[in-house]
Amino acid sequence: MNSPSEQAPRQAQRQTQRRARRQAQPQPDEQPDPGLTAIMSERRQLLNPAYRLLGSLADAEDVVQETYTRWYAMSRAEQQAIESPGAWLTKVAGRICLNLLGSARVRRETYVGEWIPEPLPDPVEWIAGAAGGAGVDPADRITLDESVTMAFLVVFESMTPAERVSFVLHDVFRYPFAEVAEIVGRSPAACRQLASSARRRVAAARAEAVPDAARQTSVVRRFKAAWEAQDIEALLGLLDPGATAISDGGGRAIAHLRPIEGAEQIARLYLTIARYAPPRTILERTVNGLPGLVVESEGRIETVFAFKVADNDRITHIWAVRNPDKLRPWRLP
Known part of the structure; x- marks a missing residue:
């Protein structure tokens, strides 16, 4: 911040x-x-x-x-x-x-x-x-x-x-x-x-209905699997057509400066990240009380993802925090 x-x-x-x-x-x-x-x-x-x-x-x-x-x-x-x-x-x-x-x-x-x-x-x-x-x-x-x-x-x-x-x-x-x-x-x-x-x-x-925790966990887990497999069709099937992805680097880490709108644009962005990012491990973790993902690279947590899942089991929002100042509680031992 x-x-x-x-x-x-x-x-x-x-x-x-x-x-x-x-x-x-x-x-x-x-x-x-x-x-x-x-x-x-x-x-x-x-x-x-x-x-x-x-x-x-x-x-x-x-x-x-x-x-x-x-x-x-x-x-x-x-x-x-x-x-x-x-x-x-x-x-x-x-x-x-x-x-x-x-x-x-x-x-x-x-x-x-x-x-x-x-x-x-x-x-x-x-x-x-x-x-x-x-x-x-x-x-x-x-x-x-x-x-x-x-x-x-x-x-x-x-x-x-x-x-x-x-x-x-x-x-x-x-x-x-x-x-x-x-x-x-x-x-x-x-x-x-x-x-x-x-x-x-x-x-x-x-007012926007949301699935229970088990269903949200399933959606996030399937998103992780599709991302790791670089399966664009699976990603598109999990993203709401009007989904939004926002990333926060704060000038301290690479991040998109504006929100990414639309399922296809988000899916292609995440495929690009999967293809060209350095070796990393994606972990399932609870983020602010809900299912999320964290990316570990070279012994440190570099990104924390939070999701909003609609009642149709589609992801409507992705928040990716990359600013290291905001990841202090996520340090690895």
């Missing part, structure tokens, strides 16, 4: 946040913070909505880090004066997300090619660790449900920042509109209208 010129200051910011967290930890001669466990237990509750709001695991983790940095920037007396630390953390994280959503629209005007939300692996299939190979990666703390499928994250992208915050916090995470209003900076009635507008977009996406 970020260009190379943006990465250096972001890395410096993360180092500052890590120092702040270390400084916040009690020293041996200090009294331990009795509320520390309760505060840190909110981490998952912050990370889940932040990922849905931003479509980026890296940005969501930054939001959580910044939220805790602000908490520990307060004195112990100021912290103890807060009646509900969890509500305070949610409010701060929500406001940071709202600000980032506004700036993200500006950043994406200069993004190279199409922008796709960052894909997530299934925790059961998780084989790598966090950055540096230690600890637990944030990816396994994201609850995989309907609201994180690639199709829904793309719908979220069509919403205004205020609509997105109002809908995700209220409809997905059941925060009352009174609390949402404090984050969005509008009245509860206005937030209710924003969520209603977002709900109509989501309802339109839900």
Whole structure:
């Protein structure tokens, strides 16, 4: 999501946040913070909505880090004066997300090619660790449900920042509109209208019937087999005539800068990739809670594919994420 010129200051910011967290930890001669466990237990509750709001695991983790940095920037007396630390953390994280959503629209005007939300692996299939190979990666703390499928994250992208915050916090995470209003900076009635507008977009996406998980798995598996066999007729039989394929390289990996429309164009593109790409292995993996594929080449995951399958067992959308900045959770050991 970020260009190379943006990465250096972001890395410096993360180092500052890590120092702040270390400084916040009690020293041996200090009294331990009795509320520390309760505060840190909110981490998952912050990370889940932040990922849905931003479509980026890296940005969501930054939001959580910044939220805790602000908490520990307060004195112990100021912290103890807060009646509900969890509500305070949610409010701060929500406001940071709202600000980032506004700036993200500006950043994406200069993004190279199409922008796709960052894909997530299934925790059961998780084989790598966090950055540096230690600890637990944030990816396994994201609850995989309907609201994180690639199709829904793309719908979220069509919403205004205020609509997105109002809908995700209220409809997905059941925060009352009174609390949402404090984050969005509008009245509860206005937030209710924003969520209603977002709900109509989501309802339109839900109106398209989809097959059950077993049938989706079968379709994706057959697509993989047809692709590996370079069988154009089989590919055409699995693709909806009006299918769309979008790839995201972010200027860091080769990718088509515009969507590819139509089954024949997509099939021919994938045949070209199969014929001329370096040796690689295509693996079946769960991507954002649904059947997907990942491509491994020379010991690294280079592409993650998410699919939308219609009720007629035809693929209507393919999302291929190739930007290495978005594939951090998919590193091989």
